[in-house]
Amino acid sequence: MRTDHQSLQAFVVRCLQRVDVSESDAVTVAHVLVSADLRGVDSHGVARLRRYVDGVRKGKIDPHTEAAVLAETSTTAVLDGRNGLGQPASCAAIDIAIEKALETGLAMVTVRRSNHFGIAGYYALRATRRGLFSMVGTNASPQVAPTNGASPMFGTNPIAVGFPTDPRRPFLLDAATSIVPRGKLERLHREGRVMLPGWAVDPYGRSTTDIPAVVNGLKAREGHALLPLGGLGETYGGHKGYGLATVVELFCGPLAGALWGRHVYGRTGAGLGHFFLCGRVDFLRPLEEFQAEASQMFDELRSSPKARGCDRIMVAGEREYEVEQDRLENGIPLRPAVIDDLMRLATENGVSGPAWQEGSTPSRTQAGGYPLAVQDEWS
Amino acid sequence: MRTDHQSLQAFVVRCLQRVDVSESDAVTVAHVLVSADLRGVDSHGVARLRRYVDGVRKGKIDPHTEAAVLAETSTTAVLDGRNGLGQPASCAAIDIAIEKALETGLAMVTVRRSNHFGIAGYYALRATRRGLFSMVGTNASPQVAPTNGASPMFGTNPIAVGFPTDPRRPFLLDAATSIVPRGKLERLHREGRVMLPGWAVDPYGRSTTDIPAVVNGLKAREGHALLPLGGLGETYGGHKGYGLATVVELFCGPLAGALWGRHVYGRTGAGLGHFFLCGRVDFLRPLEEFQAEASQMFDELRSSPKARGCDRIMVAGEREYEVEQDRLENGIPLRPAVIDDLMRLATENGVSGPAWQEGSTPSRTQAGGYPLAVQDEWS
Numbered sequence: 001m002r003t004d005h006q007s008l009q010a011f012v013v014r015c016l017q018r019v020d021v022s023e024s025d026a027v028t029v030a031h032v033l034v035s036a037d038l039r040g041v042d043s044h045g046v047a048r049l050r051r052y053v054d055g056v057r058k059g060k061i062d063p064h065t066e067a068a069v070l071a072e073t074s075t076t077a078v079l080d081g082r083n084g085l086g087q088p089a090s091c092a093a094i095d096i097a098i099e100k101a102l103e104t105g106l107a108m109v110t111v112r113r114s115n116h117f118g119i120a121g122y123y124a125l126r127a128t129r130r131g132l133f134s135m136v137g138t139n140a141s142p143q144v145a146p147t148n149g150a151s152p153m154f155g156t157n158p159i160a161v162g163f164p165t166d167p168r169r170p171f172l173l174d175a176a177t178s179i180v181p182r183g184k185l186e187r188l189h190r191e192g193r194v195m196l197p198g199w200a201v202d203p204y205g206r207s208t209t210d211i212p213a214v215v216n217g218l219k220a221r222e223g224h225a226l227l228p229l230g231g232l233g234e235t236y237g238g239h240k241g242y243g244l245a246t247v248v249e250l251f252c253g254p255l256a257g258a259l260w261g262r263h264v265y266g267r268t269g270a271g272l273g274h275f276f277l278c279g280r281v282d283f284l285r286p287l288e289e290f291q292a293e294a295s296q297m298f299d300e301l302r303s304s305p306k307a308r309g310c311d312r313i314m315v316a317g318e319r320e321y322e323v324e325q326d327r328l329e330n331g332i333p334l335r336p337a338v339i340d341d342l343m344r345l346a347t348e349n350g351v352s353g354p355a356w357q358e359g360s361t362p363s364r365t366q367a368g369g370y371p372l373a374v375q376d377e378w379s
Numbered sequence: 380m381r382t383d384h385q386s387l388q389a390f391v392v393r394c395l396q397r398v399d400v401s402e403s404d405a406v407t408v409a410h411v412l413v414s415a416d417l418r419g420v421d422s423h424g425v426a427r428l429r430r431y432v433d434g435v436r437k438g439k440i441d442p443h444t445e446a447a448v449l450a451e452t453s454t455t456a457v458l459d460g461r462n463g464l465g466q467p468a469s470c471a472a473i474d475i476a477i478e479k480a481l482e483t484g485l486a487m488v489t490v491r492r493s494n495h496f497g498i499a500g501y502y503a504l505r506a507t508r509r510g511l512f513s514m515v516g517t518n519a520s521p522q523v524a525p526t527n528g529a530s531p532m533f534g535t536n537p538i539a540v541g542f543p544t545d546p547r548r549p550f551l552l553d554a555a556t557s558i559v560p561r562g563k564l565e566r567l568h569r570e571g572r573v574m575l576p577g578w579a580v581d582p583y584g585r586s587t588t589d590i591p592a593v594v595n596g597l598k599a600r601e602g603h604a605l606l607p608l609g610g611l612g613e614t615y616g617g618h619k620g621y622g623l624a625t626v627v628e629l630f631c632g633p634l635a636g637a638l639w640g641r642h643v644y645g646r647t648g649a650g651l652g653h654f655f656l657c658g659r660v661d662f663l664r665p666l667e668e669f670q671a672e673a674s675q676m677f678d679e680l681r682s683s684p685k686a687r688g689c690d691r692i693m694v695a696g697e698r699e700y701e702v703e704q705d706r707l708e709n710g711i712p713l714r715p716a717v718i719d720d721l722m723r724l725a726t727e728n729g730v731s732g733p734a735w736q737e738g739s740t741p742s743r744t745q746a747g748g749y750p751l752a753v754q755d756e757w758s
Contacts, residue, residue: 076485106485110664149680150684151684175622196614229609229620240608246550246695250544257664280455285634304528305584308584310527
C-alpha cells in the first residue's frame, strides 16, 4: 500500500503532538522523516517514528525543550540540543549556519546533547537551496570496528556533502562511513537472503556472514561489529573508511562537546553530536559558471563508457531525486511491517492513521527498471 | 642506502635552482617532497623530483611565476597558480587560509592553474600546528572509473583532514579516494608480486589483475581504470568512494575554476585545482578540552579488543609520525632505482648528489615490527 507524503506528514504530527511535542517541532520532525521516505531512504523515514514517540514517552527525549546557543561568532555557533528531538535542533543549527555563511562566506555550527536527526542529506539540501555548498555529519550508536579491531567503537557516522549544482537536482552525497548499516542486514534476513563476507566481524574480528549473530551482537553491544568503508584490514582501504569515521567522530564528539564513541546512548541519554558546515559558492566562483561546469562534468560522467552489463552511470543524489519525483506523484509505498507499526502507533495514541491507497509495496526495482539495490545504504 | 633529510632537501634545492627556480620556491618544494619521504609516503617524495625538473625544462611548468590572488573576502581567497610549481602556490594558499581562519574562525582558499602539489597532508599539518582543523584536497590525472563505468574520469583525488589533537602528533587522515594508487601496482610488479582483484578494471569494466595491462592502459589513457574506495559496483560501497572522489573534483575543478575530469593534463598544461579549508577549534570548544577528549578517544581505540592476529590498533597519522621519528634520527632509506635516478639528475644538472650513508633499503617492516604495508596508499 501507498500513502501520499502529506497524509504521512500529518500523521507524524498527530502522533508527536500526542506525546506533547509542540506543533512546530512535530512539523519539523515530520518533514525530515518523510523526506527520507520520499527519497527512498526507507530505513530513516517513518519506520523510525516509534523510536521517537516511545523515546519521549519513556522520558529519554525531552519534548518541551529548545536548542540553546551557547556561543557564537560571525562564522561559528555552538548549540546545546538539551536532549530534545534531533530534528528541530538540527534545523536551527543549519539555519544559523546558512545565515552566517550568506553573510561571511563560510560558517560552521555544532550541536551537542542531541538525539537522532534523521538523514544528514536533509540538512545539506537545505543549504544547497540557498546557493551554498554544505557538509553535515553526525555520530551514532557504536556499531563499527576500527581497522584491526573487533569491537564497535564508532557509529555508522554518515557524512553528507551537497553542492548547488542544479537548483532542481543538486549534487548530494549522503553516505554512512560503514559499508552497510545494520538495517540492511535486518532486511536481508527478513527477506531470507544472505549477507556477504567482509561487511561485519565476529567478536574475534573475523569476517562473518551470520546475520542473527551480528544483529544480536550489535544490539547487545557484545563484540560483533560492522566494518568501515574499505572493509577488513587495509587491503581494500579499510583504514581509509576507519579514518573517515574518525573524522566525523572528532567533529561531532570532542569538537562539538557531545558524547562520542562507546559513550553515546549511555545513562545520560543519547548525547549525540552533529556538525553543519556551509559556504558560499559565489565567493569563489560565479554561481552560473560553477553550475555550468558541474553540469558538463556530470554529463561527461553519465555518457562515459559503461562497464559490461551496466546501462547507466549516475551522480550522487540522482537516484534519490528520481525516487522522490516518483513518490511525490504516485505516493510512498511502505512495507507491511511498517504499515502495521504505524497503525499500532495510531491506535496507541488515539489518532487516525495515514490515508492508504492501493499500490505495490516497495520493490527493489523502480519503474524505469533501475535497481534500487542500495537505497538504504546511503546513510 | 640512506640519506639524512637535510642533505636530501639541499639536493632538491640545487637541482631546482639549476632549472631557474628561485631559491625560496626550491626550498618550499624540497620541504614538501622530503616531508613525504620522512613520513614514509615514498611515492610522493623525491622519487617525483625528475618530473618537476623535466617539467620545468620542457616548458610545461613555469619556474618564474608566482601565484596571484584573483579575489578575496574575509573568509575566502581564489588563487591562480599561473602554471607554476604546485608547492609554492599551495603554501601561499594554506598560509592565507590559516591567517584568515585565525582572524574570522573559518576560511577556504582555492587554487587553479596549478601543478602537482605533493602530499595533501603537508598542508593540513601546517594548519594543525596553528591550532586549526583543516581539510585539503586536489584533483589529479584521470585514473579512476565512476561506479558502473569503465574509463578513468577522475584522479585518485586525495583528501587530507587534520585536527590539532596533539601538538606533537596531530590526527591526520591523508587518503586517496581510490583503493590503491597506480604507484602501488608498479611497485608490486617490480617486486614480482601480484595485484588483487577488485582494485582495477579492464576496458570492459571487469575486475582485472593484469598489472602491465592496467599500468600501460592508465598511462595511455586507454580504458583501464582504478576503482574508487569501496570497489566494483555498489556491493561494498563503491558508489560512496566514487561520491567522495566527485566531491573532491567539484571543490578542485568547477569551484576552484581549474580543469577537471579528463581535461587535466591537457594541451594547456596540468591545470590542476586544490582547496584548503581551515577552522578554529577554540571558537567551538576550548582547545585543551578538545585535545583531552580526542586523546581519550584515541586511547580507547588503541586499547579496544584486537582482531585475532592483530596486535595493534592505530589512529590516522600515527604510523607516519613514527616513521618520521625514525627517519629523522636514522636517515631516509631510498630504493636503489630512486637513488640511481637522483644521481643521474645530479649528473645531468651538474650538481653534487645527496650524501649517502650505509643502511638498509626501505623494507616493508619497521624496526618495531609493524608492517608498513600501505605506506604509499595514503595519498
